[in-house]
Amino acid sequence: MAATRKNLRAALGAACGLIGISGTAARATEVDTAVLAYTEPDRVSAIEAVVNMNHEFASGNSANFRIVYDALTGASASGAVPAATAQTYTRPSGSGSYETPAGETPLDDTFRDTRFAFTGGGTLALNRLTKLSGGLYGSTEHDYTSLGANASLTRDYNKKRTSFTLRTAFFRDTISPEGGRPDPLAEMRPAGLSQPRLNGDGSKDTAEAGLAWTQVLGRATIAQVNYTLSSVTGYQTDPYKIVSQVDPVTGAPVAQLFESRPEDRLKNVLFSKMNHNLGRDIVSLSYRFMTDDWGINSHTVDLTYRWNFAHRQHLQPHLRWYKQGAADFYQRYLVSGETLPGNVSADYRLGDMTAYTVGLKYGRKLSNGRDFSIRAEYYLQTGDGPADPIGDLAGYDLLPDVDAIFIQVGYSFGL
Secondary structure, three states: HHHHHHHHHHHHHHHHHHHHOOOOEEEEEEEEEEEEEEEOOOHHHEEEEEEEEEEEEEOEEEEEEEEEEEEEEEEEEOOOOOHHHHHHHOOOOOEEEEOOOOOOOEEEEEEEEEEEEEEEEEEEEEEOEEEEEEEEEEEOOOOOEEEEEEEEEEEEEEOOOOEEEEEEEEEEEEEEOOOOOEOOEOOOOOOOOOOOOOOOEEEEEEEEEEEEEEEEOOOOOEEEEEEEEEEEEEEOOOOOOOOEEOOOOOOOOOEEEEOOOEEEEEEEEEEEEEEEOOOOEEEEEEEEEEEEEEEEEEEEEEEEEEEEOOOOEEEEEEEEEEEEEOOOEEEOOOEOOOOOOOOEEEOOOOEEEEEEEEEEEEEOOOOOOOOOEEEEEEEEEEEEEOOOOHHHHHHHHOOOOOEEEEEEEEEEEEE
């Protein structure tokens, strides 16, 4: 075991040298591992494994590496509306089909994927008060690839009670959906027929810039405020989502159109957080506000309380509330005979919604100094349907609740 730890340290030190961090004697190497299981009953299930390694050198420099692997399977809401009769839909590849029973929300059961992601970065202490950080990111799926880089500069003031961080990041994503990219607002054709497609793969670029302020408010309280500006350009349509076109009287679907989203999006995000040490326990409260030029405004309030109820053990209840307004181009369905909009999506993730998360985490420091934790959470999302559904659609739940269960097991240790 000692030899293994020595080899790990040597390998990490060599890797740090490759990104320009001096290989001085190590002060600490921390490894965090976790396995997360996630399930939406009758919909999506996922399992994710994470390994995060942080190595700190005696000089004050540090390096961090993170590896993530996840696998997803199940069924995802396609965006289509229920109907009084069974409905048949073409699979994304165009070569097959699937059927949704009468009265049920159409779910695309082809949702299967695996993802591998890697993040590596480091921090250089330029002097006693200034640090420069940078990193690279990459992830790959069978139909999606993302590459990115980030950099930040942190400066401490007021005897290190105050700090400011400037951060920038850039990501380039390539989208290669099964069967090709659908032609936006074109009608889905029966399986076996040539589907309307765009040429080539899609791509989008994301550029971010942010400013963070951290302030020590006293011996027991620390506060943080972040602002991030994000600009996304390129292909942002979900190639697997559709919108139903319905009869203006009966509400019965007469056609299924591929969705279309704008190619530009500008987001503003304001995030604030406060941690307060109560002597034995710690409470943390955060608030996040996001607004964009798609018309979406969202609010997130997150509260945790770490209760150190026994020696080396703690419980941490968690509450989260999320509220979102719909995108300007969100429509649950289109009416046949009316002029098609330039952009439209029936993806419930872009609609009005309220979501709640409640959870509990148990943590224990083991006798060997290592940490073990287990966390369980329940998530419930509710949405608002059209005010006056047409015809038979009034008898269906056009935005059924979505709930999910999370279970995560974590194990941390030092080398």
